[in-house]
Amino acid sequence: MTAVPVLRPVSGNEGNLFTEELVQIESTLRLPYPARAEVIEELAADLLAAYRDERALGQNEDAARRRALSRLDLDEDQRRALEAVHASAPLRLLDRLPPAVRSWLQAALSAAPLAAMMVFLMVEVPVNDVLRHGGPIVTMVLAFGSLGLLLEMQRFFIWFVLRDHSPEALKRNNATPLYLAAATVLLGLLGTAIRYYRFLGRLPADLPSLRLGLREPLTSVIIACCLAALTILLHGALSAGLRALRVPESRI
Amino acid sequence: MGDGSKARSDFLVLLALRAGPKHGYEIATWLEERSGGFFTLSFGALYPVLHKLEKDGLLAAEWQAVGEAGRKRKKVYSLTVRGRRALEAERARFEAFTGAFARLLGASK
Numbered sequence: 001m002t003a004v005p006v007l008r009p010v011s012g013n014e015g016n017l018f019t020e021e022l023v024q025i026e027s028t029l030r031l032p033y034p035a036r037a038e039v040i041e042e043l044a045a046d047l048l049a050a051y052r053d054e055r056a057l058g059q060n061e062d063a064a065r066r067r068a069l070s071r072l073d074l075d076e077d078q079r080r081a082l083e084a085v086h087a088s089a090p091l092r093l094l095d096r097l098p099p100a101v102r103s104w105l106q107a108a109l110s111a112a113p114l115a116a117m118m119v120f121l122m123v124e125v126p127v128n129d130v131l132r133h134g135g136p137i138v139t140m141v142l143a144f145g146s147l148g149l150l151l152e153m154q155r156f157f158i159w160f161v162l163r164d165h166s167p168e169a170l171k172r173n174n175a176t177p178l179y180l181a182a183a184t185v186l187l188g189l190l191g192t193a194i195r196y197y198r199f200l201g202r203l204p205a206d207l208p209s210l211r212l213g214l215r216e217p218l219t220s221v222i223i224a225c226c227l228a229a230l231t232i233l234l235h236g237a238l239s240a241g242l243r244a245l246r247v248p249e250s251r252i
Numbered sequence: 253m254g255d256g257s258k259a260r261s262d263f264l265v266l267l268a269l270r271a272g273p274k275h276g277y278e279i280a281t282w283l284e285e286r287s288g289g290f291f292t293l294s295f296g297a298l299y300p301v302l303h304k305l306e307k308d309g310l311l312a313a314e315w316q317a318v319g320e321a322g323r324k325r326k327k328v329y330s331l332t333v334r335g336r337r338a339l340e341a342e343r344a345r346f347e348a349f350t351g352a353f354a355r356l357l358g359a360s361k
Contacts, residue, residue, distance in 0.1 A: 046276040
């Protein structure tokens with residue numbers, strides 16, 4: 001006897017039936033975006049079609065949902081196969097290397113633009129003069145500024161050249177470069193203010209009011225920059241420390 | 253899938269699409285029904301094959317709106333000219349293979 005499909009109404013909320021499973025897959029699949037979002041969208045449509053077929057065959061909502069999910073079966077091998085299809089050419093090349101070589105090469109490639117910029121500056125700008133005139137604080141400005149830029153270049157390389165959007169790679173999306181940039185600006189201001197303060201102290205003693213009038217306003221800038229730069233750097237370091245302890249990003 | 257290699261999965265998918273464009277679930281059910289339940293492809297097994305064939309230019313994919321609101325979309329695959337050629341070549345190869353195998357089985361009786 002041929003079974004006659006029984007058409008049953010499906011609930012209006014069926015679009016959310018597989019949200020939990022899809023969110024879990026989305027968060028663990030190591031595919032680059034937008035491919036990852038498209039796989040999830042494709043999967044959602046296929047699961048819904050399977051669910052509707054099961055409902056049309058007379059299954060209740062729970063059974064239909066279970067049976068639709070049984071068609072999913074995305075094991076580790078299949079994930080890897082899917083990832084291999086969507087991996088970018090540079091990432092595929094890097095994946096062939098031993099982990100130590102890979103991380104070294106990755107760091108070198110992402111630092112290359114910064115190194116090129118430094119070489120350009122050294123050729124075009126008398127860097128030694130800048131360092132000598134600026135004093136020790138310029139060295140700190142250079143160090144923090146370069147580090148912030150290097151971190152952003154690493155992100156660009158990983159997210160847009162390698163197209164690595166794995167959870168580990170996306171965890172790099174933190175505020176550290178912004179802390180470094182803010183600290184760099186403040187250190188720059190601090191250096192300028194200190195230099196002016198010292199210079200004005202050396203003005204001839206017969207100009208006392210001019211000397212004091214120009215020097216005194218700088219003290220607030222000096223103190224503010226000192227404290228703010230330290231606070232920003234400490235804040236960034238503490239946040240990085242919490243991330244190192246694997247405290248969830250949402251709670252930091 | 254009951255028994256299959258990568259090449260066989262590619263062939264099955266191309267075969268399913270010969271009859272016309274389908275989305276993933278339709279391909280899986282078409283194969284299951286036409287093979288009497290012998291070939292069952294999970295979505296996990298199907299997607300890498302579909303995406304690889306699409307990347308290689310054997311399949312074309314198109315997103316189609318689902319439902320009245322049109323907020324959801326399904327990805328519908330169809331054979332390209334290259335895909336059709338690849339299917340015919342694979343088909344000839346499989347027919348030669350199964351023919352030879354059938355003769356061997358017959359001879360061993």
